[in-house]
Every structure is written in structure tokens, then in C-alpha cells.
Amino acid sequence: MTTLQKNESSPPGGGGGGAGDKLDSKVLLVAGVVVLGGIMSILDITVVSVGLQTFQKEFEATSAQVAWTMTGYTLALASVIPLTGWAADRFGTKRLYLLAVALFAAGSALCAAANSLEMLVAFRVIQGLGGGMLMPLGMTILTRAAGPERVGRVMAVLGIPMLLGPIFGPILGGWLIDIASWHWIFLINLPIGAIALVYAALVLPKDHVEPSETFDWVGVLLLSPGLACFLYGVSSIPETGTVWAAKVLIPAIIGLVLVAAFVPWALRPANIHPLIDLRLFQNRDLSVAVIAMSLFAMAFFGASLLFPLYFQQVRGESALDSGVLLAPQGIGAMITMPIAGMLADRIGPGKIVITGIVVITVGMGMFTQLTADTSYAYIITALFIMGLGMGASMMPIMASALATLREHTVARGSTLMNIVQQVAASIGTALFSVLLTNGLKDITARTPDGIKDQMGDAFASVFLVAAVLIAVCLIPALLLPRRKVKAADPTAMVGH
Incomplete structure (x- = not known):
């Protein structure tokens, strides 16, 4: 076992539960x-999405070509996330x-200086690695700082950038492009x-590490390209319109084979320091939280792309x-997010998440x-209700997974949850x-009003699928702990 970051394990504020309730x-x-870094990263994703049409004009490219500015970033994200847990343990x-x-x-600076689409995509990959x-x-930093x-x-604090990014990203991106140029969505x-x-x-407290873990070279050669290939195939589905296209199937299958090969490698008894510690799934609370997060991310993040499309395509x-x-x-x-975070610590995340999922289902319904021509008052009310539910769902699910981990497994657990969220969100999208x-595709009306009506119906049908998926999240949510989280019992954890 690595002796990890002794000072980080006893962080400022006396984490580990001894610092009182607040x-x-x-x-x-x-x-x-952490929030500042999170805002910078997540805001960038939504800001750039606003610039796609500008990139098409600037570089005289097709929508499929400029989509690589998003895909390249996502693939870099997927490739580097598995390495983060090991690197945090190894270097601090x-x-x-x-x-x-x-x-x-x-x-970001390189992206702003790009003078071709190829350069922009390459520099977006560098952005994604960071x-x-x-x-x-x-x-990892916040969980260690505050304790279980x-x-x-x-x-709940970490959820702030996840909320602000999708809301203010399009606003900031559109404003910067309008008053200046597309370069400023990166220069900001x-x-x-x-x-x-x-x-x-x-x-941040000074790192004190005693690096002794060996690097899992086989694991990184299987998992990082496996995730990247799989997500490349999945992200090609909207462009091809079908899962059966070679551009989708070939990389997706290669990716799945590589990921599948990683599983027995990571679980070998001789592999005491795998890139991703799959033995963490022996922790029941973490396993249930991973299932809940997968379903939630697919439904919520997938459906989130529908809202701006409806406003722009149907309402103009x-x-x-x-x-x-x-x-x-x-x-x-x-x-609801700060209230849900406080209650999750006091009575356990189960009851909070169940309530949140029910509220989101109502809003999505x-x-x-x-x-x-649905009134904006109705739409705004539905969005507000969904927001109330999201604040009580997403971060308590993550909290239930991480609260039972010891200091030296927190980095691996947070890495695992981020991989799950990234893959599930990509599949949902x-x-x-x-x-x-x-x-x-099925819209055949000849008059503009008829087309708009059928477009509205098409969006409503897709939202029905989203509502059902969100409702299914209740099944794993019912299995989340409904008690106050206690400090992790070292004898209950495995893999280290």
C-alpha cells in the first residue's frame, strides 16, 4: 500500500469528521x-458549443468537421481521466x-492563436488533457479536506460549476462572439x-507523498485508448444517424474489447495497483451510486442538449x-443543492436522492x-422544477459513493465516478x-406552421424517453444509504 499524502489526509480544517458540522x-x-478550476473547465465546453457555427464560416468547414472541436476535447478528457487517480497518488x-x-x-492560448481548423482541434486536445x-x-481534494x-x-459546493457552466456558457459565448470575436471564448x-x-x-496544502506505486502500463494501454475509441464511435452516431455505420461500430467495438480486456487484468491478484481499482465495486454503496449516476447522467445530460435546440429551432x-x-x-x-448536501450528511443521501429524482421526473414529464407554442411561463416553471430536483440528486449520489472511502482510495473513487459520468453523458447525448x-425526419408538412407543430411534437416524444429514464433512476436510488455516513471502516475496504 502506498503511504499517501499524510498532510493531505489531515487537511486544513481537520477533515475526517473531526472539524465539527459546518x-x-x-x-x-x-x-x-476547486470551484474556480471547475468553472473554467465546464464553462469552456458550453462556451465553445456556441461558436460552432462561427467556426464553420471562419474555416469554411462543414458542421461534421467543426464538431471535432468538441469531439477532440471529449476524447482527450476520456483518455486522461483514468490516469488522474494514479498521478494524484504518485505526485500529490x-x-x-x-x-x-x-x-x-x-x-486555451493556443486555441485562440489557431489559424486553421486542424490546429484548433489539436489545441483543443491539449485543453482536454488539462x-x-x-x-x-x-x-479528491475536497473530499479529503472535509472528511466523510x-x-x-x-x-454541493463542487456542483456549482456543473450548474453555472451550462447556464452561463451560452450567454457568455454568444456575448463574446457578438462584441469581439471567437478568439475571446478561449482568451477568457x-x-x-x-x-x-x-x-x-x-x-492548497503542501504535498507530502512517498511514491511507491508502480505504473500500470498495461492498464493505460488498454483503458485510455479503449475509452477514447468507444466514445469516438458513440459521438459519431449523431453524424451518421445510425449505430450500424462502420464509423460507429468499428471504433466502438474496438473500444469495448479493450475495456473488456482491462477488467480481468485489473482484477488479477498480482495486480495490486491497477490503473482503475475495480475492487472498489465490492463497496456496495459505491456500486449502487455508480449505477444511479450512469442512468442519471444518460438521461439528464442527454436531454439537456434538447432545450437549446428547441428554443433555437422551434421558437427561433x-x-x-x-x-x-x-x-x-x-x-x-x-x-436545493446546499440544503440537499447538508441533509445528506445528516440523514444519508438515499431519501434526498429519491425526492430529487421524483421532482426531476415531474419537471421532465x-x-x-x-x-x-407552449407558453414560456410553463417552460420556465418546468425548468425550475427540474433544477430543484437536480440540486437534490446529482451531487448526493456522488457523495454517497465517496463518503465510504478511506483517504488513499478517494482519488481512485473520484476518478471512477468521473469516468462513469463522462461515458454515460456521451451515450445519452x-x-x-x-x-x-x-x-x-418524419416531418412532411408543407406550411411553416405545420412544420413547427410537428417539430414541437418530435421534441415532446424525445422528452418522454428522458422522463422514463429519469424515473428508472429511482430503482438504484432506493438502495442508497438512508443513514448518516460514518467514517469509513478500514477493514471494510478492499483492494489496498
Whole structure:
């Protein structure tokens, strides 16, 4: 077993549950570092999505070609996330966090300087390598800082960038492109990155590691390209319109074979330090949380792409106005997230998540009645209700997984949860893109009003699938712990 980051295990604020019930100032300072990095990473994804049409005009490219600016980032993310747990154990979370921020900022500067689409895609990959480490590292840093008794509250803090990114990304991106140029959607990351670097250098505790873990070369050669190939195939589904195209099947199958080959390798008794510790699945609470997170990410993140498309394609709104219309969802989540985090720590995440899933299902169900002229009051109300549910669901699920882990397994557990979320969100995005595309194909009306009506019906049908998927999340949610989380029992953990 590696002797890990002794000072990090006893972080500022006296994590590990001995610091009292509230998040003290030192833990909140550490949380500020993590939130800043998370905002920088997640905001960038949604900001760039607004610039896709601009990239088409600027580089005289097709929509499929400019989509690589998103796909390249996602593939880099998927490739680097598995390495994060090992690297955090090996080099320390502070050093790695500073490297991730610097890499992301450098990639942003290079993207702004790109003069061809090929260069932009290549530099987006560099961005993705930095961005992919920020969220799992943030989870690790915050969980260690606060301890298991307060992990629900720190997960609520970590949820802030996940909420703000999708809301303010389109608004910020549209505004920057309108008043300046597309280069500024990348240049905006430089001052944020500089502040994050200085902030992290001053606030994060010094790394004290005794590196002894060997690097799992076989694991990285199987898992990282396996995830990248699989996600490449899945992300090609919207472009091809079918899962049976060679562009989808060949990389996806290769990816699945590589990932499948990783499983027995990681579980070999002789492999005491696998790249991803699959023995963590012997922890019941973590396993249930992973299943719940998979279903939730597929449904929620997949369906999230439908909202701006509905506003723009059916209602004729601009990207900027679409972002503003989505704000009620974030407001709802920001109301319930801190309350849910506090209650999850006190009574366990199970009851909180069940309530949140029911509320999201109600909100998503309201969208099954969508038409081309549904009142904005109705839509805003539905989005607000969904936000209330999301704030009580997503981060408590993650908290239930991480709260039972010991210090030296937190990095591996947070890495595992981020891989699951990334893969599930990509699958959900592809699924709902194909469902919507196929639904819009059947539109045959000749008049503009008739087309709009049928488009509204197509969106409503896809939202029905999303509502059913969200409702299915209740099954694993019923198995989440409904008790106050206690410090992890070292004899209960396996794999180390």
C-alpha cells in the first residue's frame, strides 16, 4: 500500500469528521480553488458549443468537421481521466492540480492563436488533457479536506460549476462572439487560469507523498485508448444517424474489447495497483451510486442538449436568448443543492436522492406536453422544477459513493465516478441526438406552421424517453444509504 499524502489526509480544517458540522473557513478556501478550476473547465465546453457555427464560416468547414472541436476535447478528457487517480497518488494533488490548470490555460492560448481548423482541434486536445484532470482532482481534494461526515456539503459546493457552466456558457459565448470575436471564448480562460494558479499555490496544502506505486502500463494501454475509441464511435452516431455505420461500430467495438480486456487484468491478484481499482465495486454503496449516476447522467445530460435546440429551432431564439431562458433551471438547483448536501450528511443521501429524482421526473414529464407554442411561463416553471430536483440528486449520489472511502482510495473513487459520468453523458447525448434526428425526419408538412407543430411534437416524444429514464433512476436510488455516513471502516475496504 502506498503511504499517501499524510498532510493531505489531515487537511486544513481537520477533515475526517473531526472539524465539527459546518464547513470551516479553511475548507471553504480549498473549495474556492476547486470551484474556480471547475468553472473554467465546464464553462469552456458550453462556451465553445456556441461558436460552432462561427467556426464553420471562419474555416469554411462543414458542421461534421467543426464538431471535432468538441469531439477532440471529449476524447482527450476520456483518455486522461483514468490516469488522474494514479498521478494524484504518485505526485500529490496540489502539484497535479497546478499542472492541470497550466495545461488548460496553455491549450486555451493556443486555441485562440489557431489559424486553421486542424490546429484548433489539436489545441483543443491539449485543453482536454488539462480539463480532464480538474474535476476528479477537485473531488479528491475536497473530499479529503472535509472528511466523510461533510462530504455531502462539499459535493454541493463542487456542483456549482456543473450548474453555472451550462447556464452561463451560452450567454457568455454568444456575448463574446457578438462584441469581439471567437478568439475571446478561449482568451477568457487566461485571466481565470492565472488567478486559479496563484490561488491554488497559496491555499492548497503542501504535498507530502512517498511514491511507491508502480505504473500500470498495461492498464493505460488498454483503458485510455479503449475509452477514447468507444466514445469516438458513440459521438459519431449523431453524424451518421445510425449505430450500424462502420464509423460507429468499428471504433466502438474496438473500444469495448479493450475495456473488456482491462477488467480481468485489473482484477488479477498480482495486480495490486491497477490503473482503475475495480475492487472498489465490492463497496456496495459505491456500486449502487455508480449505477444511479450512469442512468442519471444518460438521461439528464442527454436531454439537456434538447432545450437549446428547441428554443433555437422551434421558437427561433438566438443562442444568447436560449442561454437566458435556461437560467431558471440553474436557479432551482442552486436553491436545493446546499440544503440537499447538508441533509445528506445528516440523514444519508438515499431519501434526498429519491425526492430529487421524483421532482426531476415531474419537471421532465411536463416537457412531454411541449408544443410549438407552449407558453414560456410553463417552460420556465418546468425548468425550475427540474433544477430543484437536480440540486437534490446529482451531487448526493456522488457523495454517497465517496463518503465510504478511506483517504488513499478517494482519488481512485473520484476518478471512477468521473469516468462513469463522462461515458454515460456521451451515450445519452448520442441517444437523444439520434432520437430527435429520426423524429424530425418524419416531418412532411408543407406550411411553416405545420412544420413547427410537428417539430414541437418530435421534441415532446424525445422528452418522454428522458422522463422514463429519469424515473428508472429511482430503482438504484432506493438502495442508497438512508443513514448518516460514518467514517469509513478500514477493514471494510478492499483492494489496498
